[in-house]
Amino acid sequence: MAKILGGITTSHIPAVGNAIQQELYDDPYWKPFFDGYPKVHEWIKANKPDYVVNIYNDHGLGFFLDQMPTFAIGAAHEYKNEDEGWGLPELPPFPGAPELSWHIIESMVADEFDITSCQELPVDHGFVVPMQLFWPGAPNNPDMPRAVPISANTVQHPIPTLKRALNFGKALRKAIESFPEDAKVVVLGTGGLSHQLDGERAGFINKEFDEYCLNNIAHNPEELTKITRMELVEKAGAQGTEFLMWMMMRGALGDNVTELTRNYHIPISNTGAGTLLLECA
Amino acid sequence: MHDMPGHDYHIDIPGTTIFDGKMAMKGYALNKMCYSFNKAVNRDAFRDDPETYMNDYNLTEAQKDAIRSSNILAMIEEGGNIYYLAKLAGIFKLGVQDVGGLQTGRTTEEFKEFLLSQA
Numbered sequence: 001m002a003k004i005l006g007g008i009t010t011s012h013i014p015a016v017g018n019a020i021q022q023e024l025y026d027d028p029y030w031k032p033f034f035d036g037y038p039k040v041h042e043w044i045k046a047n048k049p050d051y052v053v054n055i056y057n058d059h060g061l062g063f064f065l066d067q068m069p070t071f072a073i074g075a076a077h078e079y080k081n082e083d084e085g086w087g088l089p090e091l092p093p094f095p096g097a098p099e100l101s102w103h104i105i106e107s108m109v110a111d112e113f114d115i116t117s118c119q120e121l122p123v124d125h126g127f128v129v130p131m132q133l134f135w136p137g138a139p140n141n142p143d144m145p146r147a148v149p150i151s152a153n154t155v156q157h158p159i160p161t162l163k164r165a166l167n168f169g170k171a172l173r174k175a176i177e178s179f180p181e182d183a184k185v186v187v188l189g190t191g192g193l194s195h196q197l198d199g200e201r202a203g204f205i206n207k208e209f210d211e212y213c214l215n216n217i218a219h220n221p222e223e224l225t226k227i228t229r230m231e232l233v234e235k236a237g238a239q240g241t242e243f244l245m246w247m248m249m250r251g252a253l254g255d256n257v258t259e260l261t262r263n264y265h266i267p268i269s270n271t272g273a274g275t276l277l278l279e280c281a
Numbered sequence: 282m283h284d285m286p287g288h289d290y291h292i293d294i295p296g297t298t299i300f301d302g303k304m305a306m307k308g309y310a311l312n313k314m315c316y317s318f319n320k321a322v323n324r325d326a327f328r329d330d331p332e333t334y335m336n337d338y339n340l341t342e343a344q345k346d347a348i349r350s351s352n353i354l355a356m357i358e359e360g361g362n363i364y365y366l367a368k369l370a371g372i373f374k375l376g377v378q379d380v381g382g383l384q385t386g387r388t389t390e391e392f393k394e395f396l397l398s399q400a
Binding site: 015059060061064065066082083084085086087155156157158196197198199200201202203204205206207230233234238239266267269270272 | 291312313315316353362363365368372376378381384396397
């Protein structure tokens with residue numbers, strides 16, 4: 001049976017993709033951000049996961065408002081990033097794991113989570129940037145695991161509740177652990193933390209709330225389910241609702257986790273940028 | 282605090298538009314046009330003749346005026362969603378700090394300083 005090794009969270013800001021392309025790792029603006037990743041690299045090298053379940057939110061590449069799934073799971077042989085409107089470089093495809101994808105879809109729907117399955121899914125910076133951060137050179141990294149993308153809607157309200165997100169993760173854990181292959185799996189939760197791009201409140205960042213989330217997600221995630229969606233918009237900013245991905249990831253890790261590394265830095269682009277590595281017991 | 286999915290149950294968060302079903306309906310044509318800008322050929326077509334391009338997507342006069350005057354707050358008021366509007370901003374080579382400055386009455390440099398001030 002498959003085993004979940006742990007979970008990794010990171011912000012997935014497009015500007016990070018540009019910084020990686022330009023190798024700005026020691027640039028004074030970027031260094032405090034990139035310094036959060038070497039420990040993650042060491043952990044990945046030591047543990048070499050076979051599969052990565054990448055929980056992100058599409059930003060208007062894979063889905064439009066004509067058909068907007070609340071929870072979508074990729075079930076393709078490979079995933080390509082595409083032009084998102086500002087001409088970012090297109091990478092070679094990321095290898096998929098359709099047999100694991102369909103196993104997860106079967107299990108989630110049996111567990112009463114209604115899933116949109118996607119045999120084609122262009123992936124945007126929300127999926128790609130975390131892969132590049134965790135597996136340098138991705139997808140051309142010898143340790144690159146095969147991927148299952150999961151996208152949750154944060155583009156349009158109503159978005160899922162934090163409780164639903166955590167419960168989704170718990171069902172995802174059950175799904176992965178029943179996959180009949182001795183495989184090692186890592187789960188990513190990408191996006192956040194606080195930021196707002198639109199309106200007169202654009203530029204809003206909330207360090208206190210981000211720290212509250214970071215302090216509770218490892219050992220007290222149920223506490224965070226008390227936050228209503230409107231409170232999340234108010235305290236994390238309109239796009240800080242991406243924190244839902246972190247909750248989905250957390251649910252997949254089981255009760256006991258060890259926090260191996262944490263980084264938090266303001267600002268990267270318009271965002272309070274956070275990184276966490278949680279190892280399962 | 283209410284946490285209802287209906288149109289009338291959102292709390293008031295100053296300077297923040299909740300992009301819900303009501304706004305999604307209002308902004309559909311505008312957002313659909315912006316979604317088309319994922320493709321370079323469509324960005325070029327808009328650049329060459331924005332009026333024809335906006336007509337092809339059936340934008341309302343208010344949406345067209347917001348674009349003609351590069352008024353991002355007005356685009357949001359007319360139902361624009363920032364993730365799609367970002368693709369329009371890309372045509373004009375505007376980054377998220379430029380867009381933030383335009384919406385908050387700051388220069389891009391002032392907006393960056395504001396971001397730093399929250400560290």
